[in-house]
Amino acid sequence: MDLSLSPIAHVDVPPDTRTKIRASGVNVFYGDKHALKDVSIAIPEKAVMAFIGPSGCGKSTFLRCINRMNDTIDIARITGNIDIDGQDIYTPSLDVVQLRARVGMVFQKPNPFPKSIFENIAYGPRIHGIAKDKTELEEIVVGSLKRAGLFEEVKDRLDDSGTSLSGGQQQRLCIARAIAVSPEIILMDEPCSALDPIASAKIEELITELRQNFTIVIVTHSMQQAARVSQRTAFFHLGILVEEGATDDIFTNPREPRTQDYITGRFG
Amino acid sequence: MTDISSPNRVFDVTSDAARARVRKRYRAEARFRAYGIAAIGFAALFLVALITDVVYRAAPAFTTSWLSIEVPATPSDIDPKGDGSVESIASGNFDAPVRARLAELLPGANDRVARRQLNALISSSGTEGFRDQILRDRDLVGKTVNTRVLLSDDADLFVKGQATDVVERAGAGQLTPSGTEGTITLSGAPPLRVSGFASADPSTLVRISGGWVKITGQQDGVLTGDVMMPLRDTAAADWKLVTFETSEGSRRLGDREVVWLQTLTEQGVIERSFNWRFFTNGDSREAELAGILGALSGSLFTMMITLVLCLPTGVAAAIYLQEFAPKNKWTDLIEVNINNLAAVPSIIFGLLGLAVFLNFFGLPRSTPLVGGLVLALLVLPTIIIASRAALAAVPPSIREGALGVGASHQQAIFHHVLPLAMPGILTGTIIGMAHALGETAPLLLIGMVAFIVDVPSGPTDAATALPVQIYLWSDLPEAAFAAKTAAAIIVLLLFLFIMNGLAIFLRRRFERRW
Ligand SMILES: Nc1ncnc2c1ncn2[C@@H]1O[C@H](COP(=O)(O)OP(=O)(O)OP(=O)(O)O)[C@@H](O)[C@H]1O
Ligand SMILES: [Mg+2]
Numbered sequence: 080m081d082l083s084l085s086p087i088a089h090v091d092v093p094p095d096t097r098t099k100i101r102a103s104g105v106n107v108f109y110g111d112k113h114a115l116k117d118v119s120i121a122i123p124e125k126a127v128m129a130f131i132g133p134s135g136c137g138k139s140t141f142l143r144c145i146n147r148m149n150d151t152i153d154i155a156r157i158t159g160n161i162d163i164d165g166q167d168i169y170t171p172s173l174d175v176v177q178l179r180a181r182v183g184m185v186f187q188k189p190n191p192f193p194k195s196i197f198e199n200i201a202y203g204p205r206i207h208g209i210a211k212d213k214t215e216l217e218e219i220v221v222g223s224l225k226r227a228g229l230f231e232e233v234k235d236r237l238d239d240s241g242t243s244l245s246g247g248q249q250q251r252l253c254i255a256r257a258i259a260v261s262p263e264i265i266l267m268d269e270p271c272s273a274l275d276p277i278a279s280a281k282i283e284e285l286i287t288e289l290r291q292n293f294t295i296v297i298v299t300h301s302m303q304q305a306a307r308v309s310q311r312t313a314f315f316h317l318g319i320l321v322e323e324g325a326t327d328d329i330f331t332n333p334r335e336p337r338t339q340d341y342i343t344g345r346f347g
Numbered sequence: 348m349t350d351i352s353s354p355n356r357v358f359d360v361t362s363d364a365a366r367a368r369v370r371k372r373y374r375a376e377a378r379f380r381a382y383g384i385a386a387i388g389f390a391a392l393f394l395v396a397l398i399t400d401v402v403y404r405a406a407p408a409f410t411t412s413w414l415s416i417e418v419p420a421t422p423s424d425i426d427p428k429g430d431g432s433v434e435s436i437a438s439g440n441f442d443a444p445v446r447a448r449l450a451e452l453l454p455g456a457n458d459r460v461a462r463r464q465l466n467a468l469i470s471s472s473g474t475e476g477f478r479d480q481i482l483r484d485r486d487l488v489g490k491t492v493n494t495r496v497l498l499s500d501d502a503d504l505f506v507k508g509q510a511t512d513v514v515e516r517a518g519a520g521q522l523t524p525s526g527t528e529g530t531i532t533l534s535g536a537p538p539l540r541v542s543g544f545a546s547a548d549p550s551t552l553v554r555i556s557g558g559w560v561k562i563t564g565q566q567d568g569v570l571t572g573d574v575m576m577p578l579r580d581t582a583a584a585d586w587k588l589v590t591f592e593t594s595e596g597s598r599r600l601g602d603r604e605v606v607w608l609q610t611l612t613e614q615g616v617i618e619r620s621f622n623w624r625f626f627t628n629g630d631s632r633e634a635e636l637a638g639i640l641g642a643l644s645g646s647l648f649t650m651m652i653t654l655v656l657c658l659p660t661g662v663a664a665a666i667y668l669q670e671f672a673p674k675n676k677w678t679d680l681i682e683v684n685i686n687n688l689a690a691v692p693s694i695i696f697g698l699l700g701l702a703v704f705l706n707f708f709g710l711p712r713s714t715p716l717v718g719g720l721v722l723a724l725l726v727l728p729t730i731i732i733a734s735r736a737a738l739a740a741v742p743p744s745i746r747e748g749a750l751g752v753g754a755s756h757q758q759a760i761f762h763h764v765l766p767l768a769m770p771g772i773l774t775g776t777i778i779g780m781a782h783a784l785g786e787t788a789p790l791l792l793i794g795m796v797a798f799i800v801d802v803p804s805g806p807t808d809a810a811t812a813l814p815v816q817i818y819l820w821s822d823l824p825e826a827a828f829a830a831k832t833a834a835a836i837i838v839l840l841l842f843l844f845i846m847n848g849l850a851i852f853l854r855r856r857f858e859r860r861w
Contacts, residue, residue, distance in 0.1 A: 259752075
C-alpha cells in the first residue's frame, strides 16, 4: 500500500537551535509508586521530539508534567524542575490556566466536546478572549480547521456534533482545537493509536506541517512513526530516560543496548 | 476454517454432548426470559388492578346530579327590598321557592320532620346556580325560571345507584287501601314472602294508585303500612311490590327519601353532568361541594418552594463535594452523613420543621412555605447523591480536553461537565420531587392537615397538600367521600405523571444537545 508518504529528510537539530523546554531532575510519584525517575532533557524549539518506550514506562506521565495536567491527579507528586523559555512552570506564582493555553495537548483517545464542530474549536479562543468579534472567531475556527486539514471535509457541517465525525476526523478536530488558541507547544499522547494507517498518515503529514510554527512533543508506539515525523527521539524505560538524541542516531546506532533491543523489537 | 467440525479440533461442536450443551443453554435462556416476562406480567397485573380499582371507585366523583326544574322566581323571596337591585337579589332567599317547588313535585311531606328531610335532598349550596342565573339576568324576577339545583351527596349517591337497588314486581290481583295518608291497611293481598319488617331487612313497599305505602306488617291477606307518598283514592287498584334491597338501617337515606328520589327520577327531572366543581372548589364538609383545587394548589406551591430551594443548593453542594472539596476526614464525614440523611424517616424531618421553622423562626403554620422547606430538607440528600453520581459519570476525557485548551477547573466543570451531567441530575431531582409530592407524614406535623376551605393564593396561605387531602377524605364516614378519595388519588397520580413527563422532556432536550 502506498501511503504517499516518503520519509522526510532528517535535518538534525542544528546546535544553535533554541531549547524550548528544559527538564532537570524530574521525579514523579503516584502515591508510593515512583513512576518517573530523575529525568533531565532539553526539548528544542520548532521541532518534533518523539518519546518512545515500552508500555508503563512513564512517557505519558512526563508529557503530562509539561502542561501540569498531573495536577488533576490527587495522588501525583512531582519534584524537580521544568522550564519553558527559561521560566519555571512549577513556581507557585505561575497560572496553570495560562500555561495550558501556551502548551496545548492532544490525547490518545480523541475527545471532542459533545458540542458542534464550530463550538469545539471556538471554545478555547472564546475563554481566552483571543477573538475580538464574531468574524474574527470564525476566521480562527476556519484557519485552525484548515491547518488541521479538516476544513474541506467538514465545511458544510460545522453545526454538526463533533462526536459525529470519524475517529481520524475527531483526532484532527482535537488538533485543530489545540492550535486554535495558538499555543507554543503541542503535546501529543499517542495521537494515532486509535486510527487506521491512512488517517495516521494524514496526522503525520499534519505534524510535519505544524513543526514550522510549533514545538511538538509526541508519544508514540510506532517506531516508523517516530522515525518519520521526529527530529529527536527519547527512549524511556521503567521510569528512566535511557537515551535521547537525534532520531537518525537513535534508530541507526543507539548508544544503549536497551534502546537497541527495544527498537529491534526484542522486548517491549 | 470453513469446516467447523474438522476432526483435529480439540472441541468438537457436532458431538452429542456439544449439542446437548447448546440445547441446555437455549433452555436456560428461554427459562430466564420466561421468568422475566412473568415478573413483568405480574407487576403489570398489579398496576392494572390498582388503576382499574381506583378509576372504578373514583368514577362517581367525576359526575354530579342536578334537579332540573321550573322554579317561580317569586319576588317576595328573591328580591326582599323589592327594587330589583343587585344587592337586594344577592341577599334574597332562593331556597324558599325551590323548596316550595319541590314540595309540589313530591306531595305529602306535611310535618316539619318530613319537610326537613325533603329539603335535605338539596345541597346546602344547591341554589347558588339559581341565584347566579337571576343575578345575570334580573329581568327573570317574577317569571318562572328553568334552573338547575345541586342535589346533596346522599341523593347524588342514590341517583348513581350506590345507595340501594330498587326492585319492582307486579302484584297479583288488586288491593283495596283503607285510606290515602297516614297508616293504612291494604286488603286482598296474597301472602308476601318476606322475613320481617325490621329496619335490618330490605324495605318492602307497595305502589298503588300513584302512591307509595311502606309495609310494616301482614296478617291474613291484610297488609299494614305507612303512606310515604299519598294515594289518589281508596278504590281497589292494581299494585306493584317494591323492595329496596339495602336495608334502611345500613344506608344514609331513609325509605321516604328513596321514594322521593325514585319519584323524581321517574318524573325525569334529575340529570347528571361532569363535576367541574371538583376541580374548582376547595375542601368542604359537604361531599357534593368538596373539591381538590385547594390541595392541588397547596401541593403546587409546596413543590415550587421545594424545587427552588433544593435544586440549586443540591447541585451546588454536589459540584463542590465532587469536584472542588479536598479529600479529607471532614469531607468523608459530610459524605457519610449525606448518605445517612437520605435514609432518615420523613416524619423526623417533620419534627425538625416543627421545632425549627414553626417554633424557632415562627413561620406561619400550615403553609406551603414551611411544607416546602421541610420537603426540601428531605429531598436534598437524594439530589446531592444523584448529582454527584451524574458528575462522576462524565468521562474524564471531556474534563481533560477542556483543561487541555486552557479552561480553568471551574470553566471545565460549568461549560462541559455540568451540561453532560444535567440529564442525570434532572432524573435524580425528579425522583426526589416525586418522593416529596407523595410525602404525608412531615406535612401532618407542621399542620398542613387542617380543614381548609379556601384555595390558597400563595405559599404563605394556609393550605393542605394532595396526599394529606387523600388521607383526610379517606377518614370521613360519608360514602361520597370514598369516591372523592379515589378521585384525589387519580389527580395525585396525574400530577406525578405530568411531573415525570416534564422531566423526561427536559432530559431529552439536554441529551439532544448531542
Ligand atoms: N493516575 C495514576 N495513578 C497511579 N499510577 C499511575 C497513574 N497514571 C500512571 N500511573 C503509573 O505510572 C506508570 C507510568 O504510566 P504512564 O501512563 O506514564 O505510562 P506510559 O509510558 O504512558 O504507558 P503507555 O505506553 O501504556 O501509555 C505506570 O506504571 C502506571 O501504572
Ligand atoms: Mg501513555
